Amino acid sequence: MSGHSKWSTIKRQKAVTDAKRGAVFTKIGNQIAxxxxxxxxxxxxxxxxxxxxxxxxxxxxxANIERAIARVADKNAAALIEETYEAYGPGGVGIIVEVxxxxxxxxxPEVRTALTKNGGRVADPGSVMFQFARKxxxxxxxxxxxALLAVLDAGAEDAxxxxxxxxxxxxxxxxxxxxxxxxxxxxxxKDAELQYVPNSEVELPDEETKAKVLKILDxxxxxxxxxxxxxxxxLD
Numbered sequence: 001m002s003g004h005s006k007w008s009t010i011k012r013q014k015a016v017t018d019a020k021r022g023a024v025f026t027k028i029g030n031q032i033a034x035x036x037x038x039x040x041x042x043x044x045x046x047x048x049x050x051x052x053x054x055x056x057x058x059x060x061x062x063a064n065i066e067r068a069i070a071r072v073a074d075k076n077a078a079a080l081i082e083e084t085y086e087a088y089g090p091g092g093v094g095i096i097v098e099v100x101x102x103x104x105x106x107x108x109p110e111v112r113t114a115l116t117k118n119g120g121r122v123a124d125p126g127s128v129m130f131q132f133a134r135k136x137x138x139x140x141x142x143x144x145x146x147a148l149l150a151v152l153d154a155g156a157e158d159a160x161x162x163x164x165x166x167x168x169x170x171x172x173x174x175x176x177x178x179x180x181x182x183x184x185x186x187x188x189x190k191d192a193e194l195q196y197v198p199n200s201e202v203e204l205p206d207e208e209t210k211a212k213v214l215k216i217l218d219x220x221x222x223x224x225x226x227x228x229x230x231x232x233x234x235l236d
Contacts, residue, residue: 007217007235008167025064027227028055030100032068034080040069046176050192053179057191085111086128089120090212091204093233094128096196101225110223118216131232132196136175138168141188154181165190169197198232210235 032055035048042049048069055065071080080100085108087095095115101107112122140151143164151159151168155178158169170178172194179192204210213233220229 007214007229007231007233010214010218011221011229023224024058025055025060026224027100028058028060029064029068030080030225031227032065033071034082034100036069036072040072050176050194054191054193083107084129086123086125087111087115087120088123088128089115089118089216089231089233091202091209091233093202093204093213093231094123094131094198095120095217095220096128096132096230097220097226098196098228098230099223099225100227107223107225110225111220114219114223115216118219119212120216129196131200132198132230134172135195135197136170136172136178136192137195137197138170138175138179138182138192139190140166140168140182141190142166147187150185150187151182154178154185193228195228196230198230200232201234202232203234 028051031051032048035045035051038047039045040048042052052065080102081104083099083101083104085097085099087097089095097111099107099111115121135157140147140159141164142150143161143166147166148159148161151166155174156168156170159166160169168178168182175192175194179189182189204213210233213231214235217229217231220226
């Protein structure tokens with residue numbers, strides 16, 4: 001399956017750095033607040049449980065998690081909305097940008113500026129999305145045939161092994177169930193989230209174009225309201 005790329009690795013490394021400076025807490029806090037609208041009990045709300053797990057993996061303090069959940073009942077808190085923007089980057093690659101914002105009039109211009117300043121442009125709705133599928137994606141600290149069999153037995157659709165780890169893909173609705181099955185099987189799951197996974201990857205013509213694509217992805221990911229960035233660029 002496509003989607004296991006250099007950008008995935010870079011995003012994980014950035015998350016560690018961002019956690020140290022607190023930037024990732026803002027992003028995850030917004031995701032928690034949105035997920036909690038469907039119910040504040042993570043045992044009944046699998047989306048909330050998934051984001052809380054992401055927060056804990058980023059070493060987000062429990063007080064921050066509780067405060068984000070409490071925003072649901074806070075009538076004075078700014079209302080957050082989720083938006084998904086589609087774009088094209090250098091080399092004609094497709095880009096999906098997920099945001100959580102309390103002000104679209106601020107966020108959309110920021111996303112547009114990050115794109116246009118770095119050789120990209122906003123695309124019409126639907127013109128990029130059809131090139132991606134919504135999937136559950138996990139990083140599992142395991143390798144080898146036995147681990148692969150355990151992953152598939154847990155209900156995963158596919159897995160890609162690299163550098164002693166596996167990137168595991170599931171149907172979007174199966175992410176938390178497969179994660180639990182893997183943990184119950186004794187495997188360590190480093191992270192788990194929903195992603196837009198490309199149906200196929202776009203080959204880039206040269207290293208200069210790859211550098212430009214990485215720059216634009218980085219610029220988008222650095223925006224406070226952006227919660228996730230996906231691309232079909234082949235960056236390996």
